[in-house]
Amino acid sequence: LANKRGTELDRLRLVLVRTHNPLNIGAAARAMSNFGVLHLRVVRPYDVAFREARSAVGAAKLLKDAPQFDSVAEAVADCSLVVGTTAAENRELHHSLRRLEAGAKLIRRELQSKNNVALLFGSEKRGLLNEDLAHCHWLMRIPTRDEHGSMNLGQAVAVSLYEIVRDAKAPAAREKTKAANAGEVERISTMLLEALRESGYLKTSSLPADDKIRRLVRRLAIPADDAEVWLGILRQILWKIRDQVKSTKR
Amino acid sequence: LANKRGTELDRLRLVLVRTHNPLNIGAAARAMSNFGVLHLRVVRPYDVAFREARSAVGAAKLLKDAPQFDSVAEAVADCSLVVGTTAAENRELHHSLRRLEAGAKLIRRELQSKNNVALLFGSEKRGLLNEDLAHCHWLMRIPTRDEHGSMNLGQAVAVSLYEIVRDAKAPAAREKTKAANAGEVERISTMLLEALRESGYLKTSSLPADDKIRRLVRRLAIPADDAEVWLGILRQILWKIRDQVKSTKR
Numbered sequence: 469l470a471n472k473r474g475t476e477l478d479r480l481r482l483v484l485v486r487t488h489n490p491l492n493i494g495a496a497a498r499a500m501s502n503f504g505v506l507h508l509r510v511v512r513p514y515d516v517a518f519r520e521a522r523s524a525v526g527a528a529k530l531l532k533d534a535p536q537f538d539s540v541a542e543a544v545a546d547c548s549l550v551v552g553t554t555a556a557e558n559r560e561l562h563h564s565l566r567r568l569e570a571g572a573k574l575i576r577r578e579l580q581s582k583n584n585v586a587l588l589f590g591s592e593k594r595g596l597l598n599e600d601l602a603h604c605h606w607l608m609r610i611p612t613r614d615e616h617g618s619m620n621l622g623q624a625v626a627v628s629l630y631e632i633v634r635d636a637k638a639p640a641a642r643e644k645t646k647a648a649n650a651g652e653v654e655r656i657s658t659m660l661l662e663a664l665r666e667s668g669y670l671k672t673s674s675l676p677a678d679d680k681i682r683r684l685v686r687r688l689a690i691p692a693d694d695a696e697v698w699l700g701i702l703r704q705i706l707w708k709i710r711d712q713v714k715s716t717k718r
Numbered sequence: 719l720a721n722k723r724g725t726e727l728d729r730l731r732l733v734l735v736r737t738h739n740p741l742n743i744g745a746a747a748r749a750m751s752n753f754g755v756l757h758l759r760v761v762r763p764y765d766v767a768f769r770e771a772r773s774a775v776g777a778a779k780l781l782k783d784a785p786q787f788d789s790v791a792e793a794v795a796d797c798s799l800v801v802g803t804t805a806a807e808n809r810e811l812h813h814s815l816r817r818l819e820a821g822a823k824l825i826r827r828e829l830q831s832k833n834n835v836a837l838l839f840g841s842e843k844r845g846l847l848n849e850d851l852a853h854c855h856w857l858m859r860i861p862t863r864d865e866h867g868s869m870n871l872g873q874a875v876a877v878s879l880y881e882i883v884r885d886a887k888a889p890a891a892r893e894k895t896k897a898a899n900a901g902e903v904e905r906i907s908t909m910l911l912e913a914l915r916e917s918g919y920l921k922t923s924s925l926p927a928d929d930k931i932r933r934l935v936r937r938l939a940i941p942a943d944d945a946e947v948w949l950g951i952l953r954q955i956l957w958k959i960r961d962q963v964k965s966t967k968r
Contacts, residue, residue, distance in 0.1 A: 495870060495873065498869075498870055498873070499869070499870070499873050501863075501865075501866045502860075502862040502863065502866055502867070502868075502869050502873075503862060503863065504863045523870070525868075525870070526866045526868070527866070567885070568884075569884055569885060610752075610880070611880075611883065611884065611885065612752040612753060613751075613752065613753065613754045615751075616751045616752055616776045616777070617752070618752075618775075618776070619748075619749070619752050619876070620745060620748055620749070620773070620775070620872070620876075622870070622872070622873055623745065623748070623749050623752075623872060623873055623876035624876075626869070626870075626873035626874075626876055626877050627876050627877055627880045630860070630861075630877045630880070630881070631880070631884070633861065634818075634819055634861065634881070635817070635819055635861065
């Protein structure tokens with residue numbers, strides 16, 4: 469499965485258009501490496517020394533291998549789907565605009581159909597220009613809040629790639645902890661009840677009161693590995709209480 | 719709905735523990751502001767000047783308001799769920815480890831139950847230490863690839879918050895473009911067929927060949943707003959072809 473996913477992501481090209489800050493190109497490269505998207509393309513970067521970006525921790529090769537283009541047209545020539553990213557929700561757009569959640573689904577589908585996909589990010593200040601958008605089939609927007617929509621480039625790349633590789637079917641809970649079984653829980657409950665009676669917390673032994681405590685203990689969901697420790701603690705407390713009782717009687 | 723979501727996120731505290739680089743604290747603050755998570759807490763940052771971080775574009779107030787603590791215990795005291803983040807998948811952990819997709823669901827559920835939740839991020843180099851993890855109910859991991867698991871702190875914060883605020887039910891396609899209706903498409907097809915015959919692309923008028931072209935046009939999904947433009951283009955081409963034909967006959 470991991471290999472199949474890898475082959476699909478191998479058809480995704482991330483295209484940075486007129487990026488000003490080499491640190492941002494480096495940050496984008498690092499996020500790409502984190503999520504297994506390894507084809508970076510750069511269109512007219514402002515700083516020719518971008519390949520030395522120190523922010524590309526663990527992604528130096530990816531950055532070195534990134535081909536450089538003079539135009540968006542050349543950078544996306546081998547892609548059958550070209551998606552632009554934008555921070556603007558209400559901008560005058562001549563394209564369909566999709567939220568990242570929905571757009572990522574369509575991108576995954578295209579990759580699964582063995583087609584190359586280009587994902588475009590514009591410059592830090594102005595984003596993608598109309599001449600870049602002319603090459604896009606549709607646009608995608610990260611759901612940031614209206615009051616502060618504009619994301620840092622490296623963070624926008626990370627979030628976008630995460631959504632494309634995320635697994636909607638990830639198990640809801642992968643518990644490492646095995647819960648204590650009913651017998652252990654009952655032993656703990658019994659010992660706690662004894663301690664509560666000895667301590668005077670429970671005046672008499674009434675079934676409703678006892679059951680209330682039992683339910684209290686069960687709601688703890690005690691891990692199996694911890695059951696013995698809890699029994700030890702209660703045993704010690706019980707011993708101490710009884711010792712106290714004895715002392716005061718003396 | 720947006721307000722309800724806002725109230726829920728108001729119960730989420732993002733806690734940065736022993737962060738070295740003020741730029742990273744600033745980047746975390748910016749991502750928080752982007753996604754509407756406004757309560758930052760800082761435990762023992764290495765640089766006391768972190769509040770001046772220039773990377774906090776648009777989030778200076780959030781950064782200024784961030785209370786500073788001496789210990790994780792104090793920073794999470796008002797939270798009923800404390801979640802630690804980790805890059806390590808196979809580390810010797812005494813906690814349940816959940817993928818971000820699954821963990822975010824549980825965090826959302828807790829916030830909806832009107833409980834405060836703390837989300838902890840450790841230092842850039844060593845992450846959260848065992849003494850920090852002791853305060854966590856469980857741990858969460860961003861699904862990066864094994865070969866390069868460690869993310870930049872600002873990017874990890876952005877991805878985590880995105881997953882917590884993302885909308886699983888976002889509409890799959892919010893089309894701005896209305897497709898041309900069947901009549902318009904047929905007019906375009908007819909004119910194209912005429913042009914193809916006049917140009918010699920189609921030798922004779924055969925029904926199978928014509929239908930092939932009709933299907934070709936229908937697969938274009940021409941937007942309604944563009945139909946007239948396409949007709950105009952074809953009309954012009956057709957006129958030119960006929961003109962040529964006339965000239966050569968002369």
